Amino acid sequence: MITTMDQIFVLLQHWIVGFLPAFVQPFAAVLLSVVVIICLFPALFALAVWMERKGLGRMQNRLGPNRVGPFGLLQPIADGIKSLTKEDIVPLSADTPVHFLAPLLLVVAAFMGFAVLPMGRNMVLVDMDAGLLFFFAMGASTEVSVFMAGWSSRNKYSLLGAMRAVAQMISYEVVLLLSSVAVVMISGSMSLTKIVEAQNHYTWGMPHWYIFTPWGLAGFVMYAIAATAETNRSPFDLPEGESELVAGYHTEYSGFKFALFFLGEYLAMFSISGLGTTLFLGGWSAPFAFLEWVPSWIWFFSKLMMSIFVFIWMRGTLPRLRQDQLMNFAWKFVLPFTLLNLMVTALWRFMGEGWERWVVCSAILAVVWVVMGRVEMRSEHFGPRSYRYAE
Amino acid sequence: MLGEGILKGMAETARNFVGSFVSKERLTTVEYPEERIAAIENARVFPFLVYDTADWEAGLRCVACQICEKECPPKCIFIDKSKDKKPDAIGKQQFYPTRFDIDISVCMSCQICVEVCPFEAIKMDNEFELATDDRFGGLLLDRKQLAKPNEYYHQIHPTEAAAVDARLAEEKVKADAKAMGAADAAAAKAAAVLAAKPEGAGD
Secondary structure (H helix, E strand, C coil): CHHHHHCHHHHHHHHHHCCCCHHHHHHHHHHHHHHHHHHHHHHHHHHHHHHHHHHHHHHCCCCCCCCCCHHHCCHHHHHHHHHHHCCCCCCCCCCHHHHHHHHHHHHHHHHHHHHHCCCCCCCCCCCCCCHHHHHHHHHHHHHHHHHHHHHHCCCHHHHHHHHHHHHHHHHHHHHHHHHHHHHHHHHCCCCHHHHHHHHCCEECCEECCHHHCHHHHHHHHHHHHHHHHHCCCCCCCCCCCHHHHCCHHHCCCCHHHHHHHHHHHHHHHHHHHHHHHHHHCCCCCCCCHHHCCCCHHHHHHHHHHHHHHHHHHHHHHCCCCCHHHHHHHHHHHHHHHHHHHHHHHHHHHHHCCCCHHHHHHHHHHHHHHHHHHHHCCCCCCCCCCCCCCCC | CCCHHHHHHHHHHHHHHHHHHHCCCCCCCCCCCCCCCCCCCCCCCCEEEEECCCCHHHHECCCCCCHHHHHCCCCCEEEEECCCCEECCCCCEECCEEEEEEECCCCCCCCHHHHHCCCCCEEECCCCCCCCCCCCHHHEECHHHHEEEHHHHHHHCHHHHHHHHHHHHHHHHHHHHHHHHHHHHHHHHHHHHHHHCCHHHCC
8 A cells, every 4th residue: 555655656657558559658658757747847836936925925924915715825826817818028129039939948948857856766757877967957058048038138137137147057057066966976876766765775763865964964055055046046036136137037028928937947946956855855765764654756745845945935034145245155165165075075985984984074064164154255344435536 | 154144044034934823913914905904193195175064065165265276286176166156154155166176196185275275175085995997087076076074074083173173163253253243333333323313304
């Protein structure tokens, strides 16, 4: 029974595909999974938007949406209908084909990431050997669509937003990759299913998730920072920066194309949270050995939604950074610390089992964290400005 | 910069998040159409015309002097003065407005009409639910829509209305005294005229 519940979707897929002739079965199986992913994540998107608006409201002592349906739960449907019925305005001087393609590409690229994410035991669309690499390749192509959107709009705010987005995403992409390299170094595989398997065993009822190691914790923190920047979420939401840039790269989009950008942003959040879950939080494995009877996909999606909640929590807490602070933070703090974390991971790997490696690795990371935080990120004190006039 | 500020901030938002479910005083939202809070006494939206007697048309305090029409900065008051005179609430012969319109789409709620009115005839209302689907006719209020009884004025601005009533009563006493004096003088004059007449003037 427990195995049936755990494998319910896999069994269901086999059962449906079983009705078809043998030669179309592989295609049908893939098609079915794709359809499920394409339906499931937009549904989660609707839920996340509701969660975000309610959660942010509560954090600001407001009620949040509560008019459409019970607790405002049907609000996303109302929003969807609204965006579908709105006029699709394309600027006269816009580069029309590029302007049209940008939101589509964004959503497609965001969906591609889900192909390699293991969402439960045996629940992965394509079990690629280099799944991690594929994921980052797809994640990087969202930058192209963001820049396409900004460039083709022929609007200074769009272009500025797109420039910021590209600068920011490229800077943090490096960190994102390097922080996950640590996981690859320990697990010895780029396949996401193998990475989950490597974390899915228990000592004294506690899991061997990578976040419960010094290098894993440091890597996870760096990954979380980079993921927030990569998905353009607050406090790194400079590309949108509504107080400065109207809406950044999607200023000139309205109606359903805007909704696609919105969807793309959330899909990116889902996929990057899903990858973070897979790499550091044990993917679909249970947090305690005695909870292993709960179906694996429940664990994956609850971890995913927890990460989304943390994203929302951060957004409710932090103000937006300035562009120079963002870049300084990326290149002077996050990147060096991630590189150091790679060294510490190597040390961890070669010190062998025992308590010594825990002490040494934790000490190195803690000391460097404090020193770099105090020295590198020291806030520069500016005196009063002096002006020199032209003579 | 070690991230402790971020943690502190997140603790604060978490406190708000949980607190808004527990404590009522954190959640200050008034869910407007269902819940309302009473308007404060000095709240003002658009002007209305005060009337005294049961019949709104006869009891209007306005005498169509047109001062407010001239003073109105955005020129949103339109008055047509009557040709004839009618007795007002205290029985004095006065002109009256045959038309008194206020275009509330233009009105800026400055209250200057109220300040300049010598007859306490125009006051500020606190009715704000004036949305209409007819943006021209629906927002041009005529004198029937504008006329509201003095009791209503007492209800929305009690202090101010009491002061106005006291002042009006005082003026009425003064006017009565003056009228009485005038009547007395007329009577005396008539008596004097009568007395001055020679006794034998009659047949």
